[in-house]
Amino acid sequence: MLTDFIMKNISVIxxxxxxxxxxxxxxxxxxxxxTDTMATDIKYVRDTAMDGYAAEMSIVFINxxxxxxxxxLSIDLNDRMLKRKNKLSGELERKVKAFEQExxxxxxxxxRGGFLSQQSLEAEQQKLLQKDQELKQLEYDLTNQFVQExxxxxxxxxxxxxxxxxxxxxxxxxxFIMSHAFGGNLLYADESLDITDTIISALNKRYEYQxxxxxxx
Numbered sequence: 001m002l003t004d005f006i007m008k009n010i011s012v013i014x015x016x017x018x019x020x021x022x023x024x025x026x027x028x029x030x031x032x033x034x035t036d037t038m039a040t041d042i043k044y045v046r047d048t049a050m051d052g053y054a055a056e057m058s059i060v061f062i063n064x065x066x067x068x069x070x071x072x073l074s075i076d077l078n079d080r081m082l083k084r085k086n087k088l089s090g091e092l093e094r095k096v097k098a099f100e101q102e103x104x105x106x107x108x109x110x111x112r113g114g115f116l117s118q119q120s121l122e123a124e125q126q127k128l129l130q131k132d133q134e135l136k137q138l139e140y141d142l143t144n145q146f147v148q149e150x151x152x153x154x155x156x157x158x159x160x161x162x163x164x165x166x167x168x169x170x171x172x173x174x175x176f177i178m179s180h181a182f183g184g185n186l187l188y189a190d191e192s193l194d195i196t197d198t199i200i201s202a203l204n205k206r207y208e209y210q211x212x213x214x215x216x217x
Contacts, residue, residue, distance in 0.1 A: 061178040061189050063196040070200045073160055073207050077153045084149060088142045095138065099131050164203055 068074045106124055108114075115121040165177055177195075180186045 058174045059176040059178060060174050060193045060195045061180045061186060062199055063194065064179045064181040064184075066196050067161070067200055067203075070204075071157075071161075071207075072204050074157055077157055081146075081150055081153060085146060088146055092135075092139055092142055095135060099128075099135055102131070103128060160207075161203070164206060165199070168199070168202065 106128060109124075110121065115124070169177065178186060178189075180189065180194075
């Protein structure tokens with residue numbers, strides 16, 4: 001009798017333990033599933049939010065140093081300014097050398113007593129002083145002229161690039177197209193955001209096309 005009672009109770013206890021174990025396994029199984037689902041949901045919400053943020057805040061950059069170095073219009077304008085600078089410098093240098101020779105001639109004439117009177121000496125001195133002032137004014141004018149021409153060409157280059165970027169981004173795929181140069185404000189950017197080569201290639205194609213049109217006209 002006692003044995004039957006003990007065996008019966010053990011069976012009941014085992015059944016209770018089994019039920020508890022099954023309940024625990026069920027709880028953990030669905031808890032893990034819920035946790036995985038929650039993590040997936042969180043990732044989805046985060047990625048969706050980031051995708052929306054990236055779409056709204058899409059930013060790329062252009063390396064200006066490379067652009068100016070490889071954009072053919074920039075190369076042509078730089079060559080034009082270099083030739084212009086050499087021309088203006090050559091013009092000024094010729095006038096300066098001519099003045100220096102006149103001054104040397106004046107010194108030699110003065111040393112050998114070639115001036116017949118003090119009045120002729122002073123007249124020659126005044127003439128040299130006048131030419132010296134004219135040369136200084138010429139240097140000032142040529143410098144200003146060169147600076148102005150350089151500014152005009154810089155504006156032309158800037159308008160060419162900025163105008164193209166408006167066309168390039170007419171679908172508003174980017175909110176910001178930033179410039180990056182050595183020593184500039186942009187300290188770091190992912191290389192995937194660099195569209196320099198794309199812009200240079202497109203700019204050069206457009207520039208060559210425009211040059212062909214000018215030839216035909």
